[in-house]
Amino acid sequence: MTAPLRRWLTPVVAVLTAFAIVAGPIPAPAAPPSPNPSGHEEDDDPPLITDVIDAANRAYLQAKAKLKASEKRQLQLALEVNAARAELDALRPQVGQIAAQSYRTGRIGVLAVLLESNTPDAFVERAAGLDELNLVNAQKLAAINEAKTRAEQAKTALDAEVREQLKQTNAMARAKAEAEKSLALVGGRGFTGGLVSATSPVARIGPGRNSDGTWKPESRTAKDPTTSGYITPRTLHAYKEVKRAGFNRFVSCYRPGGPWEHPKGRACDWSLQNSGFSPWHNDDMRMYGNNVAAFLIRNADRLGIYYVIWNRQIWFPATGWKSYSGPSNHTDHVHMSLL
Known part of the structure; x- marks a missing residue:
């Protein structure tokens, strides 16, 4: 086979290859890395319990807002995926026709199309047209496949992000409940004015405690x-x-x-x-x-x-x-x- 003929047949093979890629399964994307929580420098003084509650509330609301934004982005990407699939489905008959013709006639069929040209100018024109058609189809299929892959990868990443933010929202709700429980333990905001440390040191167990938690009587010794x-x-x-x-x-x-x-x-x-x-x-x-x-x-x-x-x-x-x-x-x- 001569070099010009190989050049004319190459776009046809490219179209069939692109079709096989589109029809085949899309590789699963790697799971996105877990977000790193932002750290902060600890102060010398222990945090007030009201500071803990306020921080928990802010983090809770921030996580909730991020969750809503992610759900909105997820919906947009789902629409993008559907549009890409619809465009791909519309293009499939054209790709199928090219593939079927190549299967029926073989490579010589393409040669026959070109050799039926009556004049050198017609030969060149048909060759250029076939080459351009196949090149356009191959590029279009590749672009659609790439868009479809990107959209599904982004959707998978957003699904993971939404799950992570749901977990974060639940964690913030638990933190808020624990902070409020601790505040109630020390008398509440009105009693303390919020002026109480969020945590206290753990004391060592005193003498005379029984295994059931009761205490033995003691004298002044x-x-x-x-x-x-x-x-x-x-x-x-x-x-x-x-x-x-x-x-x-x-x-x-x-x-x-x-x-x-x-x-x-x-x-x-x-x-x-x-x-x-x-x-x-x-x-x-x-x-x-x-x-x-x-x-x-x-x-x-x-x-x-x-x-x-x-x-x-x-x-x-x-x-x-x-x-x-x-x-x-x-x-x-x-x-x-x-x-």
Whole structure:
């Protein structure tokens, strides 16, 4: 076969090859990489619980907006895929005719078409026309196949993105619920003014806790580090754990006389200042009291907390926070009683 004939037959083979590619399966695209969450530098101070709630809300709304945008883009790409398939279906009869003619007549059929030309000019014209037709068809088929592949790959990627964002939205909803649960645990936004750390250190388990979570009775056998009296080992342990958590302002535990837990060595008062007692009158004092109360409540089952009184409220494990009125409104210290 001469070089000119090979050149004329090449476009026909290209058309048939393009048809085979279009009719064949489209390779599955690689799964898109998981999005990397944006990091941030941690501050020296612990985040306020209101900051955690606000951040959770912002992230939740951002994920929800991204989800809606992705669903809209997914719909647009689905329409693009359908349009590409419709255009491909419209072109299939033309490709089929070319393929059928090549199958019936073989390569010599193409030669016959060219050799039937009566003049050299007609020969060249037919050859150029056939070459151009096949080249156009091949390019069109290749372009449609490429568009179809791109659209389906993009749709697959968007499906994965939507799944990931649904997961993110659910995670943000859980984070929001957990943050609000933690805020309720420490008395709510109105009680704390939002001035409370989002997390507290975990306390070590106090002495005398039974395997079922109950606590053994204790006597005043431990020297009180805050007075000349004695307190229970469990109270001393709780005192040390609160101090270990970083609450180092003035504290007083044993106090003689009275019907409550102080004379029994089962209570401590955590002041808001370094010496003596004074009602809170700024955010620093209020937050200190909130954080002491939060630490005691979050570790109540590890320390054996009986109840906590702070800022006109009293907390019991069985009831949570309730309004409190008594000889002291406890705006100048956090009171803890132990079992």
